[in-house]
Amino acid sequence: MQQRFAQQLKKGALDMLVLKLLAPEEKYGYQLISELRDQTSGQLSLKEGTLYPILYRLEDANLVKSRMGDHESREPTRKYYAITKQGRAALREMYEIWNEFDGCVKSIMERNEEL
Structure with a gap:
Protein backbone atom coordinates (compact mmCIF):
# COMPACT_ATOMS: atom_id res chain seq x y z
CA MET A 1 0.00 0.00 0.00
CA GLN A 2 2.74 2.47 0.94
CA GLN A 3 4.71 1.83 -2.27
CA ARG A 4 1.61 2.36 -4.39
CA PHE A 5 0.78 5.59 -2.55
CA ALA A 6 4.34 6.87 -3.05
CA GLN A 7 4.21 6.04 -6.78
CA GLN A 8 0.94 7.93 -7.21
CA LEU A 9 2.34 11.01 -5.50
CA LYS A 10 5.48 10.94 -7.64
CA LYS A 11 3.49 10.46 -10.83
CA GLY A 12 1.50 13.61 -10.12
CA ALA A 13 4.62 15.73 -9.70
CA LEU A 14 6.86 14.44 -12.49
CA ASP A 15 5.66 16.75 -15.27
CA MET A 16 6.31 19.75 -13.05
CA LEU A 17 9.74 18.50 -12.00
CA VAL A 18 10.83 17.76 -15.57
CA LEU A 19 9.79 21.26 -16.62
CA LYS A 20 11.70 22.72 -13.67
CA LEU A 21 14.86 20.82 -14.62
CA LEU A 22 14.57 22.16 -18.17
CA ALA A 23 14.01 25.76 -17.05
CA PRO A 24 17.69 26.81 -16.91
CA GLU A 25 18.83 25.09 -20.13
CA GLU A 26 18.07 22.34 -22.60
CA LYS A 27 18.94 18.78 -21.59
CA TYR A 28 18.88 15.26 -22.98
CA GLY A 29 17.02 12.35 -21.41
CA TYR A 30 19.79 10.67 -19.43
CA GLN A 31 20.86 14.07 -18.11
CA LEU A 32 17.33 14.64 -16.78
CA ILE A 33 17.27 11.20 -15.16
CA SER A 34 20.64 11.82 -13.49
CA GLU A 35 19.79 15.31 -12.25
CA LEU A 36 16.46 14.20 -10.82
CA ARG A 37 18.11 11.28 -9.02
CA ASP A 38 21.01 13.42 -7.74
CA GLN A 39 18.88 16.36 -6.62
CA THR A 40 16.54 14.08 -4.66
CA SER A 41 19.25 11.87 -3.13
CA GLY A 42 17.90 8.93 -5.10
CA GLN A 43 14.30 9.32 -3.92
CA LEU A 44 13.15 10.01 -7.47
CA SER A 45 14.94 7.60 -9.73
CA LEU A 46 13.26 7.32 -13.12
CA LYS A 47 13.71 4.76 -15.84
CA GLU A 48 13.82 5.77 -19.48
CA GLY A 49 10.46 4.05 -19.95
CA THR A 50 8.96 6.50 -17.48
CA LEU A 51 10.74 9.69 -18.59
CA TYR A 52 10.26 9.55 -22.35
CA PRO A 53 6.45 9.27 -22.30
CA ILE A 54 6.47 12.35 -20.04
CA LEU A 55 8.68 14.24 -22.49
CA TYR A 56 6.52 13.18 -25.45
CA ARG A 57 3.37 14.27 -23.63
CA LEU A 58 4.93 17.64 -22.73
CA GLU A 59 6.07 18.08 -26.33
CA ASP A 60 2.59 17.26 -27.68
CA ALA A 61 1.22 19.96 -25.35
CA ASN A 62 3.84 22.47 -26.66
CA LEU A 63 5.36 22.78 -23.20
CA VAL A 64 8.75 21.54 -24.42
CA LYS A 65 10.42 21.34 -27.81
CA SER A 66 13.10 18.96 -28.96
CA ARG A 67 16.02 18.99 -31.34
CA MET A 68 18.61 16.47 -32.42
CA GLY A 69 22.12 17.31 -31.27
CA ASP A 70 25.21 17.27 -33.42
CA HIS A 71 26.63 13.85 -34.18
CA GLU A 72 29.91 13.27 -32.39
CA SER A 73 32.20 10.41 -33.29
CA ARG A 74 31.51 7.14 -31.48
CA GLU A 75 28.62 8.62 -29.52
CA PRO A 76 24.96 8.34 -30.40
CA THR A 77 23.18 11.49 -31.46
CA ARG A 78 21.29 12.90 -28.50
CA LYS A 79 17.85 14.43 -28.52
CA TYR A 80 17.72 17.63 -26.48
CA TYR A 81 14.62 19.04 -24.84
CA ALA A 82 13.99 22.69 -23.94
CA ILE A 83 11.12 24.34 -22.13
CA THR A 84 8.96 26.69 -24.20
CA LYS A 85 7.40 30.00 -23.19
CA GLN A 86 4.10 28.15 -22.81
CA GLY A 87 5.93 25.55 -20.70
CA ARG A 88 7.26 28.22 -18.34
CA ALA A 89 3.75 29.56 -17.82
CA ALA A 90 2.46 26.03 -17.21
CA LEU A 91 5.29 25.39 -14.74
CA ARG A 92 4.34 28.47 -12.71
CA GLU A 93 0.69 27.37 -12.69
CA MET A 94 1.57 23.78 -11.73
CA TYR A 95 3.73 25.04 -8.86
CA GLU A 96 0.91 27.27 -7.57
CA ILE A 97 -1.49 24.32 -7.66
CA TRP A 98 1.09 22.11 -5.94
CA ASN A 99 1.61 24.69 -3.16
CA GLU A 100 -2.14 25.03 -2.62
CA PHE A 101 -2.53 21.27 -2.43
CA ILE A 108 -5.26 18.60 7.99
CA MET A 109 -2.28 16.40 8.82
CA GLU A 110 -0.70 18.79 11.32
CA ARG A 111 -3.73 19.07 13.56
CA ASN A 112 -3.07 17.98 17.12
CA GLU A 113 -4.86 14.71 16.64
CA GLU A 114 -3.06 11.41 16.68
CA LEU A 115 -2.47 9.53 13.46
Whole structure:
Protein backbone atom coordinates (compact mmCIF):
# COMPACT_ATOMS: atom_id res chain seq x y z
CA MET A 1 0.00 0.00 0.00
CA GLN A 2 2.74 2.47 0.94
CA GLN A 3 4.71 1.83 -2.27
CA ARG A 4 1.61 2.36 -4.39
CA PHE A 5 0.78 5.59 -2.55
CA ALA A 6 4.34 6.87 -3.05
CA GLN A 7 4.21 6.04 -6.78
CA GLN A 8 0.94 7.93 -7.21
CA LEU A 9 2.34 11.01 -5.50
CA LYS A 10 5.48 10.94 -7.64
CA LYS A 11 3.49 10.46 -10.83
CA GLY A 12 1.50 13.61 -10.12
CA ALA A 13 4.62 15.73 -9.70
CA LEU A 14 6.86 14.44 -12.49
CA ASP A 15 5.66 16.75 -15.27
CA MET A 16 6.31 19.75 -13.05
CA LEU A 17 9.74 18.50 -12.00
CA VAL A 18 10.83 17.76 -15.57
CA LEU A 19 9.79 21.26 -16.62
CA LYS A 20 11.70 22.72 -13.67
CA LEU A 21 14.86 20.82 -14.62
CA LEU A 22 14.57 22.16 -18.17
CA ALA A 23 14.01 25.76 -17.05
CA PRO A 24 17.69 26.81 -16.91
CA GLU A 25 18.83 25.09 -20.13
CA GLU A 26 18.07 22.34 -22.60
CA LYS A 27 18.94 18.78 -21.59
CA TYR A 28 18.88 15.26 -22.98
CA GLY A 29 17.02 12.35 -21.41
CA TYR A 30 19.79 10.67 -19.43
CA GLN A 31 20.86 14.07 -18.11
CA LEU A 32 17.33 14.64 -16.78
CA ILE A 33 17.27 11.20 -15.16
CA SER A 34 20.64 11.82 -13.49
CA GLU A 35 19.79 15.31 -12.25
CA LEU A 36 16.46 14.20 -10.82
CA ARG A 37 18.11 11.28 -9.02
CA ASP A 38 21.01 13.42 -7.74
CA GLN A 39 18.88 16.36 -6.62
CA THR A 40 16.54 14.08 -4.66
CA SER A 41 19.25 11.87 -3.13
CA GLY A 42 17.90 8.93 -5.10
CA GLN A 43 14.30 9.32 -3.92
CA LEU A 44 13.15 10.01 -7.47
CA SER A 45 14.94 7.60 -9.73
CA LEU A 46 13.26 7.32 -13.12
CA LYS A 47 13.71 4.76 -15.84
CA GLU A 48 13.82 5.77 -19.48
CA GLY A 49 10.46 4.05 -19.95
CA THR A 50 8.96 6.50 -17.48
CA LEU A 51 10.74 9.69 -18.59
CA TYR A 52 10.26 9.55 -22.35
CA PRO A 53 6.45 9.27 -22.30
CA ILE A 54 6.47 12.35 -20.04
CA LEU A 55 8.68 14.24 -22.49
CA TYR A 56 6.52 13.18 -25.45
CA ARG A 57 3.37 14.27 -23.63
CA LEU A 58 4.93 17.64 -22.73
CA GLU A 59 6.07 18.08 -26.33
CA ASP A 60 2.59 17.26 -27.68
CA ALA A 61 1.22 19.96 -25.35
CA ASN A 62 3.84 22.47 -26.66
CA LEU A 63 5.36 22.78 -23.20
CA VAL A 64 8.75 21.54 -24.42
CA LYS A 65 10.42 21.34 -27.81
CA SER A 66 13.10 18.96 -28.96
CA ARG A 67 16.02 18.99 -31.34
CA MET A 68 18.61 16.47 -32.42
CA GLY A 69 22.12 17.31 -31.27
CA ASP A 70 25.21 17.27 -33.42
CA HIS A 71 26.63 13.85 -34.18
CA GLU A 72 29.91 13.27 -32.39
CA SER A 73 32.20 10.41 -33.29
CA ARG A 74 31.51 7.14 -31.48
CA GLU A 75 28.62 8.62 -29.52
CA PRO A 76 24.96 8.34 -30.40
CA THR A 77 23.18 11.49 -31.46
CA ARG A 78 21.29 12.90 -28.50
CA LYS A 79 17.85 14.43 -28.52
CA TYR A 80 17.72 17.63 -26.48
CA TYR A 81 14.62 19.04 -24.84
CA ALA A 82 13.99 22.69 -23.94
CA ILE A 83 11.12 24.34 -22.13
CA THR A 84 8.96 26.69 -24.20
CA LYS A 85 7.40 30.00 -23.19
CA GLN A 86 4.10 28.15 -22.81
CA GLY A 87 5.93 25.55 -20.70
CA ARG A 88 7.26 28.22 -18.34
CA ALA A 89 3.75 29.56 -17.82
CA ALA A 90 2.46 26.03 -17.21
CA LEU A 91 5.29 25.39 -14.74
CA ARG A 92 4.34 28.47 -12.71
CA GLU A 93 0.69 27.37 -12.69
CA MET A 94 1.57 23.78 -11.73
CA TYR A 95 3.73 25.04 -8.86
CA GLU A 96 0.91 27.27 -7.57
CA ILE A 97 -1.49 24.32 -7.66
CA TRP A 98 1.09 22.11 -5.94
CA ASN A 99 1.61 24.69 -3.16
CA GLU A 100 -2.14 25.03 -2.62
CA PHE A 101 -2.53 21.27 -2.43
CA ASP A 102 0.46 20.94 -0.10
CA GLY A 103 -1.00 23.59 2.20
CA CYS A 104 -4.35 21.82 2.34
CA VAL A 105 -2.75 18.49 3.17
CA LYS A 106 -0.55 20.05 5.86
CA SER A 107 -3.48 21.89 7.46
CA ILE A 108 -5.26 18.60 7.99
CA MET A 109 -2.28 16.40 8.82
CA GLU A 110 -0.70 18.79 11.32
CA ARG A 111 -3.73 19.07 13.56
CA ASN A 112 -3.07 17.98 17.12
CA GLU A 113 -4.86 14.71 16.64
CA GLU A 114 -3.06 11.41 16.68
CA LEU A 115 -2.47 9.53 13.46
